[in-house]
Amino acid sequence: METYRHITAMEPLFPAPLQRELAELSQAIFLGAGRLTGTVVAPLVRNAVADLVRTMNCYYSNLIEGHKTLPRDVERALRPDAAKGREQKENQLLAEAHIQAESTMIKRVREENVDVYGQDFICWIHEAFYRQLPKTMHIAHTTSGKEYRIEPGRLRSFMVDVGRHTPPDFKALPAFLERFRAFYGNPDILATQQLIAIAAAHHRLTWIHPFGDGNGRVARLHSQALLTHHGLSGEGLWTLSRGLARARDRYFESLQAADRARENDYDGRGNLSDRGLAEFCRFFLETMLDQIQFMDRLLDLADLRERIERYFMYDASGLKKHREDLARVVSALIVEGEFPRERVMELTGKGMTMAASITKVGLSEGYLATPSPKGKLRVAFPAKTLPYYFPSLFIDLPT
Numbered sequence: 001m002e003t004y005r006h007i008t009a010m011e012p013l014f015p016a017p018l019q020r021e022l023a024e025l026s027q028a029i030f031l032g033a034g035r036l037t038g039t040v041v042a043p044l045v046r047n048a049v050a051d052l053v054r055t056m057n058c059y060y061s062n063l064i065e066g067h068k069t070l071p072r073d074v075e076r077a078l079r080p081d082a083a084k085g086r087e088q089k090e091n092q093l094l095a096e097a098h099i100q101a102e103s104t105m106i107k108r109v110r111e112e113n114v115d116v117y118g119q120d121f122i123c124w125i126h127e128a129f130y131r132q133l134p135k136t137m138h139i140a141h142t143t144s145g146k147e148y149r150i151e152p153g154r155l156r157s158f159m160v161d162v163g164r165h166t167p168p169d170f171k172a173l174p175a176f177l178e179r180f181r182a183f184y185g186n187p188d189i190l191a192t193q194q195l196i197a198i199a200a201a202h203h204r205l206t207w208i209h210p211f212g213d214g215n216g217r218v219a220r221l222h223s224q225a226l227l228t229h230h231g232l233s234g235e236g237l238w239t240l241s242r243g244l245a246r247a248r249d250r251y252f253e254s255l256q257a258a259d260r261a262r263e264n265d266y267d268g269r270g271n272l273s274d275r276g277l278a279e280f281c282r283f284f285l286e287t288m289l290d291q292i293q294f295m296d297r298l299l300d301l302a303d304l305r306e307r308i309e310r311y312f313m314y315d316a317s318g319l320k321k322h323r324e325d326l327a328r329v330v331s332a333l334i335v336e337g338e339f340p341r342e343r344v345m346e347l348t349g350k351g352m353t354m355a356a357s358i359t360k361v362g363l364s365e366g367y368l369a370t371p372s373p374k375g376k377l378r379v380a381f382p383a384k385t386l387p388y389y390f391p392s393l394f395i396d397l398p399t
Contacts (some may be wrong), residue, residue, distance in 0.1 A: 003159070004168040007179040010207065011270030014183075014193075014200055015278035022278070025285040026195040029232070032292040036234040039299045042337030044378055049299065051234030052381050056393060058098040060245035061220050062091070063397055069095040071383040071394050090137060097132040102221055104128055106236065109228045116222075116229045117185035117201070119177040125225070126151025126211050126218050132365040148212060165259040167209035176208050199284035200277060203258045207272075220244070238295040243287035245397055251287075254280045298390055304378045305331045306344035311388040317363065325350065325358045330367055333379035340376050 004010075015022070040046040055071065059135075105125060108114055114121055130138060130152035137240045138150040148158070155173045159166070168176050184201045220241055227233040227240075244251045251308045257278040268274025273312040300305070312319070312327035325348040332347055333339070344355040359377065362368035366382035386393055 003166060003225075004176075005172045007172075007175050007273045009168065010176060010179060010204060010273050012268050012277060013179075014197060015281055016274050017278040017281055019388065022196050022285060023192065023279055025282070026192060026290060027287050029285060029292060032289060032296065033232050033238075033337060036237050036292055036296045036299070036377070039296060039301070040237065042335065044337035045334060046235060047239065048379055049380060052386075052390075052393075053236055053239050054099055054102055056241040057102060057220075057224070057241045059093050060239070060241035061098060061217055061393060062094055062223055063245045064220075064241065064248055064251070065216060066090050067094055068215045068396075070396075071386055085355065093133055093137065097129050098217065101125065101128040102224065105221060105225055108230055109225050115181070115185065116225050117181040119174065119181065119226075122177065122205070122210065122218065122222060123153045124153065125221050126214055128216060129214060129221070130252060150211070150213050155210050158212070160209060160212065162209055163256060165207070165209075165256070167207065173208065174211055177210060180204060180208065191364075193232055195232065195285060196281050198223060198232075199281040201226065202284060203255060203277060203280050206255055207259060228229055234292065234295070237299065238291050239367070240288060240291060242294075242393075243291040245285075246395065248397070249286065250283060254283045285342045294392075298393065304389065305334055307389055307391070308334065311385060315388050317384075319361075321363050326362050326367055328359065329362060329377070330379060333368070333377065338378045339374045341374075344377070 015070055040049055059071060067090075073088065073092055073095065096399070105128060111118060130150060138152070140148060140150055141147050155177075156170050158170055180201070184197055186205075189197050202223045204221055206223060207217055209215050211218065223240060224233065228236075243273065258273065258280040260273045260276050262270060262273055263266055263275070308331050309327045312323045312330070316323055316326075325344075328347045329344055332343075341355070341359055344350070344359055345352060348355060348358060359368065362377075363370060366380055367385070369378045369380040370376065381389060
């Protein structure tokens with residue numbers, strides 16, 4: 001198989017076919033993302049949901065890579081709980097590394113003037129993930145079983161095969177990444193074509209395969225950074241990885257189809273298949289729209305409050321008292337975001353002593369949160385509530 005050494009091997013970088021269909025999908029995504037942002041009014045609730053979505057993104061991104069880290073494991077990973085067994089411990093470490101890397105990445109994109117398409121930023125994402133893992137987890141293997149060490153943030157210094165695709169020569173990686181930056185980072189790309197460019201960039205980054213390992217994680221995190229940079233992330237209220245994991249086989253098939261060489265004179269003028277890239281972009285945008293619509297339905301305020309109340313009435317296992325009172329408090333917090341502890345008396349009609357007991361149970365069970373021992377109350381989403389508050393948010397898919 002040919003080894004790519006010249007940047008023209010990556011052409012085309014933007015698909016020509018399916019332009020009308022891709023434009024219509026883009027328009028629907030723009031409208032859907034804007035509507036989703038307005039669904040959750042209270043900023044603190046929006047932040048709590050965004051934190052939950054970050055956990056979901058971690059869960060599904062790990063699942064795509066063959067690592068199953070259930071929500072309760074992710075929750076434990078963010079606390080000092082010790083995991084039982086090597087595999088569970090490593091999965092918790094992967095979860096914690098992914099969440100921390102994404103959180104730091106989003107903060108950088110929002111607060112700093114970052115060249116999101118540049119090699120330095122792409123390498124930083126890789127380094128931000130792997131630097132949090134112990135060196136014993138900086139080991140990977142080739143398809144033939146040969147072991148090699150992962151260098152966080154460093155471009156690969158050897159050749160690899162990715163299924164049927166042989167990525168560019170490692171010596172040419174800086175040139176390919178510079179071409180990637182120059183094209184996709186071009187400010188002249190029309191806003192109406194930006195989503196198509198983000199989809200195409202996702203494929204071309206995986207095609208370049210800049211690192212010895214972790215390329216899939218980096219590509220998905222990078223796409224999240226691009227969506228944030230261009231104001232299309234719905235303020236963190238939806239994630240791409242859930243859709244990609246649910247259609248994992250099609251995701252990989254679409255990536256591989258876009259790896260193919262140009263088939264004939266009707267398949268563009270570049271080295272790679274123009275039709276294959278267009279089909280991948282259609283799949284990518286359809287997945288985006290599907291996930292935005294899913295979260296829009298899930299965050300409908302009236303339905304969410306009804307599910308919360310139903311949980312406390314029928315499903316709050318182990319909760320022996322204050323079910324109805326906590327349902328009122330949590331339901332109100334979903335709307336208001338936070339309030340002083342005295343508000344519990346207003347909502348429940350109970351005196352100070354009983355209201356303090358309700359608050360204590362809510363905090364100890366994780367249904368409520370507070371920034372300080374006597375601070376205001378905020379909503380929380382412990383793992384045990386997720387199947388009830390947010391059904392189908394986490395799906396136990398096969399790895």
